[in-house]
Amino acid sequence: MSETISVCCTACGRRHRYTAPSYPCACGKPVAPALDPRGTATVVTHRAWDEEWVGVRCAACGERGRWPRPELGCPCGAVLCVPVDEAAPGRSGRDPGSRVPAHRAVPIRTARDAVTAAVLYLRGLGHRDVRRADQRPLSGIGLAAAGLVVQVDPTAGPATARDVECLWLTGMAESARCVHFSLAGYARDARDRADLLGVALFVLDPTGVPRPANAPAVTLDATAD
Template sequence: MGVMSETISVCCTACGRRHRYTAPSYPCVCGQPVAPALDPEGSASPVTHRAWDEEWITVRCAACGAGSPWPRPELGCPCGTVLCVPVDATAPGRSERAPGSRVPAHRAVPIRTARDAVTAAVLYLRGLGHRDVRRADQRPLSGVGLAAPGIVVQVDPAADPASVRDVECLWLTAMAESARCVYFSLAGYAADARVRADLLDVPLFVLERTGVPRPANASAVALDATAD
């Protein structure tokens, strides 16, 4: 068996309460799940602001050596403080796969926050073969814009269904960059948005709370068929 995800004790900087934290695992491009190496000697720090570049860390696979950006480990304390869990940036990720087993490239992560929705979309895009996913240069009207070579993506964690304007703006952005586009929405799509997406051949996905993107139109079904 491979090495299981590491668990360390994390102390809340606000109330002093201690928690047991287990590192989440993510799929490497080679198919092997890896988890960030935690630093048991390090100290947690409170998350006081959000910045895209600080939301991700590089996890290097111990099996193939590839490094990929993954969400920074965080822990929520019941007192309301969000803690940044210390990691050992010099150590490779820890393997979780038994020898000879095959792991699909896409793994779902439960969606509880807007950040989780973005993570679920990134995981799915990597399953489609888009490894270099980054924050888009142009911010969409709502949600979060992502980009990779040849594709632009909108992730909408809003409580209301995506509108026809949202779909049209994403399509126009993709046309300007000569790229494909994909829309991920947590609340689904308005009826006219679905109609327009079908006309423009924009794949629509609904993000289930389990973290699995569900195709919402024919274009998405065709795209989903190409996923690993």
């Protein structure tokens, strides 16, 4: 089962009970980072991509993956980085019945949550090497993996045909498949252009579950284990 520890907010002194979220390993077993009850939570004051992840080794198969660093929001407004023991193997929880329960554990409240949901979904498709893209897109957040270019749009407006075309041009330059995730869905011309160019469109619902929005996305989703 996932571990629960007491976390003290270093900004206001409040104490909270925190349970580590679990994520699906490639072997199918859910793993959660081992929390350090003797460590001290720190307030997040800035964001850096490399600092957003922790190494977690699956206790079932021994594979080591990178997962979102545990965080806790305090009512005082501070966001706390929960201490973890990266030397310890991750704790196993219950087997997920499908990919959906795993994604529902990451509800989307921020742009970072949207990226996390997209990364977890792509890892579920077998892309274990998902990383921040070298080239930043004109809008949204760019990700990349072997043979894949990805754009995550966490804004409140529907993605446009221009968004789809720019992603497709990047994929053409890198001979890679294109995948787009959007919180607000897609304009009609964006869907038409994506169908024509073979760009897979997914809509991220508030629970963090990516829903296929066109035929290329349905085809990609079918490759999941």
